[in-house]
Amino acid sequence: MAITADTMKMLVENELQRVSDSRVIAHIQGLLVEPHVVLHDWDYGEPGQQYPCWMVLDDPKTRAKIAYCEYGFGPSHPWGLVGPVSTPRPSIGMDCAWYTRLLAAYFESFAATELPIWRVFRREPDRTRTPITDEGSWDDTWARVDELRRSDSANAKVYSCDHSIAYRR
Numbered sequence: 001m002a003i004t005a006d007t008m009k010m011l012v013e014n015e016l017q018r019v020s021d022s023r024v025i026a027h028i029q030g031l032l033v034e035p036h037v038v039l040h041d042w043d044y045g046e047p048g049q050q051y052p053c054w055m056v057l058d059d060p061k062t063r064a065k066i067a068y069c070e071y072g073f074g075p076s077h078p079w080g081l082v083g084p085v086s087t088p089r090p091s092i093g094m095d096c097a098w099y100t101r102l103l104a105a106y107f108e109s110f111a112a113t114e115l116p117i118w119r120v121f122r123r124e125p126d127r128t129r130t131p132i133t134d135e136g137s138w139d140d141t142w143a144r145v146d147e148l149r150r151s152d153s154a155n156a157k158v159y160s161c162d163h164s165i166a167y168r169r
Helices: 005-016 021-031 102-108 110-114 139-149 153-158
Strands: 032-041 051-061 063-068 079-081 119-124 130-132 159-163
Touching: 005 021, 005 051, 005 102, 021 032, 021 051, 021 102, 021 110, 032 063, 051 102, 051 110, 063 102, 079 102, 079 153, 102 110, 119 139, 119 153, 139 153, 139 159, 153 159
Parallel strands: none
Antiparallel strands: 032 051, 051 063, 063 079, 119 130, 119 159
């Protein structure tokens, strides 16, 4: 498919329709940039091989950047967390930073840590996760996880920090 800036805007809008939390939508919308192409090195191919990546999100505060790329790890995982484009040769990076959805990339980025959407979860023996705190900041939630892990060292691994935002995958 021939990608254009307008196509990218539609893809981003379709992604945003998957979440109903207005805080997340407003935060992402505030970080969106005019879609533009930046060539990124593909570190798994021939030396000097590059692919076009559409930059769509840039958070100057946390330095989080999200791109869309049909090549490399795309099309199965086209949304990626990429490094600064100011480096002499920006790279697509590793597969663990590429996702099937923009929202998944966003929630894995430092940009999402700016919202007070984080909760402590306890993993139950049947592997379900139960939230045990109200939403809070990233730092406060991780402090609570650390506190719980110290006070319940026998079960330390059952406590984790995650957002509680539902979105259609």
